Amino acid sequence: MPHVIIQSCCSDGSCVVACPVNCIHPAPGEPGFAEAEMLYVDAATCVDCGACTTACPADAIVPHTTLTPAQQPFLDLNAEYFATFPHADRAPLALIPEQRRLTRGGPFRVAIVGAGPAGMYAADELLTHPEITVDVYDRLPTPYGLVRFGVAPDHPHTKEVHGLFQEIERQPGFRYFLGVDVGKDISHAELAAHYSAVIYTVGAAADKPLGVPGDQLPGSLSATDLVAWYNGHPDKQDLAVPLGTTRAVVVGNGNVALDVARILAEDPELLAGTDIATLPLEQLRRSSIREVVVLGRRGPAQAAFTVPELVGLAGHHGINVVVDSGGLPIDGDDTKSRLLRELAAREVDAARRTIVLRFLASPLRLVGEDRVTGAEIARNRLEVDASGTARAVPTGETEVVEAGLVLRAVGYHGLPVADLPYDARLGVVPNDEGRVQPGVYVSGWVKRGPNGFIGTNKTDSQETVGRLLDDLDAGVCPEPAGDATTVAALVRRRQPAVVDLAGWQAIDREERRRGAEHGRPRLKIVDVDEMLRIAHEQVGRPVYSPTRVVRRARSLKARP
Template structure:
C-alpha cells in the first residue's frame, strides 16, 4: 500500500499556484462570466488566456456576423492558407465547454454595452478596425477609387463587400500605400487565374479577375525605400510572381548598400532584398522578367493631391513630389515640394490604414486615433470594461502581435478578478442576454450552427475544385445555420 506524503498548505500553494485556492472554492453564484465582443484573433486569444488561467470562468464570444474568425477569414489573402491555420486553435477554444460562441449579434444595435455590463463580470471589446483612413483629396469619391480594405473583403467573401463595384477593364492601377495590404491587393490583381482558382477566393471575384485587363500596378508611398511598411515575406512573393516583373528605379536604391549594415535586422533583410532585386538580380530572374507580360512598380516620395477623372471615369492621379527630412535613417518626415507628377490609371486603391469606430455611445472613444482610450487594456474610467487588439492599439502588427496583446488583456482580467476589482455577484452571463435577444426575435448562431455553414462551404468549394466557397450572403448563412 502506498502512503501519500503529507504536504503543508504552504507547499501546496507553491505547487498549484497562488490563485488555486481562491478559484477552487468558487461557488456557482460566483463563477466569473466574461463577454468578448469580436471573434477575430484578438477575441479568441483573450478568451484562450482567460479559460486557461481560471478553472471556473465562462467566456462568451459575441460576433456581429453569423460566422467566426474575423480577419483570419476575411482579411488574410486566399493565397496565404498557412496563415489561416490558427483557425484550428480558435476552434479548440470555441469547443471548450466553458466557451460559448454567439453569432449574428451586433453590440450597440441588438444589445447595448450597458446590458452586457449588467450580465457579465467583465466585458472585453475586441471588435477590430472596420473603417478606413481617407485621403481627403479631390476626386476621392469618384467611381473606381476603392478602399483596399473593401477590395480584400470583396475577394474574401465579406458580406458587406460582395457587391463592390470594381471595374477591372483597365490596364494601369495605382495603389496608394506601401504596407502588406497594398502588396496583397497588387498580388491578387497580378497572380495568374490558374493559381487563384485553387484557393478559397470568392467565385464572384475569380470570375471578375479572369476578365481583368490589368497589366501594370504602381505601388506608391509618400516616403522612401527605408520607410516601407510591407515585410520581406510579402516583397519576396512579389518578386517571384509568375509572368510578372518588378520595376524598382536605380536612383531610389543605389545608395542603400552604404547604410544596410546600420539597420535593425528585419529592416536590414528587407532593404537588402529591395537593393538586390534592382541592382543585382540573378540571371534566372532577369531572363524570366524579360519575358513577363505584366509588371508592378514601386514609386517613392509621392503624396496624392488629386484624383483626375473624365466623363465619370478615373484617368490618373496627380501627386506631389516629397523631400524627406530628419536625421534618423528610418523615421523621416515627408514634406511636399512644389513639384508634381502624374500617373495615368483607370483604377485607384486607397491603402493608408484602418481605424476603429465607436459602437455604443457609452464608450469613451478617441476619434483622432480611432481607438478606445485604455491603460494596458483597461478602458479608462470604466471598471469592468477592457479592450484588446486593434481597437485598443490601432491597426499595427501581425497576428503574432495580436496574440501577445490578447494574452496580456486576458491576464489583466484575471488579475482584476483575483484582486477583487471586479466581482461576479448577480452576474448571469449569456442566460441574461439571450432573454433580451430572444425578446427581440433575434436569431443567434451557435458554434454548432457554424459547423453547418462550414460544411456547406466546403461542399460548394469542391464543385469548383477549391478548399471552400464562402457564403457571402447573411440571410443564406442564417438559413444554412437553421437547417
C-alpha cells in the first residue's frame, strides 16, 4: 500500500480531488462520506504519486514505508474498508461536478456569524462566486473555533487544517469582524438589513448534564470546559480544576472523553512542546492524578470513540491502558475489538499513569458534601431489544469509585440564537437543508446537532450555500441597505475594538514568535485585552480597553 491515512482526518475531501486515479474513498457524493470517521486509500489502485499528501490540509497521509509501529493498525483499517466496500465499478477518475454559476448578476453581500470550521467552509463555498463578498463575525478576537479551542494539543496534525482556513481568509471579498458579539454589539435585525443573507454557524455551546444527584458539586466539571481550559479559551482560564486528587472519572467514552483522559494522564513535559495554554500546563505539572477511569454505560462493541482515536491511544506506550469489559468477551474480528484485546493483554507499569476503559458502568450519583469525593457507579448488563439494539440495564450491583474530579463527556447541546426559532429538544435552529427562511441560514452543529467531524462541515456548508444560492437566483432574499462601507462603519461605531484580518494576523504572528522562543508551535495569548492591544498597535490603530468599549457600545446601542 503506497500511501495511508493515519488519523481521524478532517474529511475535507481535497485529497479526493487531487488523486489522479480516484483511489480515496468514500468520496464526496458517495454513501457514507458525511458520516465517515476517516477516508481510506485503496492499495489496489494507488499509484504512489503523492498528490494527496500535498492536498491534505491536515497532513494526515503518509507513504506506507514511513509508518511507525503505533500506526500499523491503519493498514488494517484500510484493508477492512475496501473488503467491505470493494466497488470494482468505480470510475478511474474522481468526477468533479461543474461549478454552479449564479443566474443573477449581484453583487451580493453575505454575513457569516461564527468563524469556526462551518463558517470558514461556508465562506469558501460562497467565494467561488465572484458576485459574492463575505463578512465573517465572531465574538472572540481570534477565529477557527473548535480547531483552535477544541482539538487536543497533542494532535497537531488535526490543527493543520488552519492552513486551509488561512487560504480562505486571504481570498478577495473576505473580511473579518472579530471581537463582535452578534446579538449584543449588533442585532440580527441589523445584520439582516445590511446583507443579502446571514448564515449562523455558532455551533453547540452547552454540554449535556449528567442528571444525577451531586452533579453541581465543586469538582464536577464539563469535559467541554476542561478542553477549552487547556486549549487557552479566554473564557475558561479561571476554571477551578482540582488536580490534587489521585483519581479522576470521565463519564462517557466518545472521542472527547479519550482526549481529556489522555491529557490528564500525559507526561506534562511531552505536552510542553505543544500549543497547550501556559497556565494549564503549569497546573498539570503539579497534578497528583495517577488514574483516569473512563465510563461507558454499554459494552466495548458500542463504545462511542472512533477507531482512529483508539489507535492513537493504543500507540501511546507512555500511559497504561487497562480494559475492564464488565465481564463481556471482546471477541469481534474488527480493528476496534482487536485493539481492545491487545490493550487488555498488556502488562501494567506501576511507574506510569493509567487510563481505565471501563464498560457496562453508569453513574448513579456523585458523592461528597462540599466537593466531589467519588462517584457511585451502577453495574450494567446488555439486553438486545426487538430492533436489535443493545441496551444497558442495571444489574442492581453498585460501588463507589473514589475520585476528586468527575468530568461529564456525554454530549453537547445547542443554545438559542437571538431572534431565530429554536428547537429546545434537539438544540438546533429548525431549518430545511440549512434554510431558516429566505435570507437567513444555518450550518454546522446549530443546523444538524452535535455530530460529525471537522470536515463534515464542508459537506454541510455546501448544502446550506446551495439553498442560499437558490434563493439569490429566485430573487427572494431581501435587498440590503447601504454598501460594504456602510456596514463597516456601523460595526465600528458599535464595537470600536473590532479586529480585522490584519489584526488577527498580528495576533497570530506574535503567538508564533513567542512559541518559537520556547521551542513550541505557538504560545496562545489568553487575555482579551492583550489580544486587542497587539491587534491594534501592530496595524497602527488606536487601542481600546474593553471597559471603554462596553461603555461606548452601550451609549451607542440605540443609535442607527
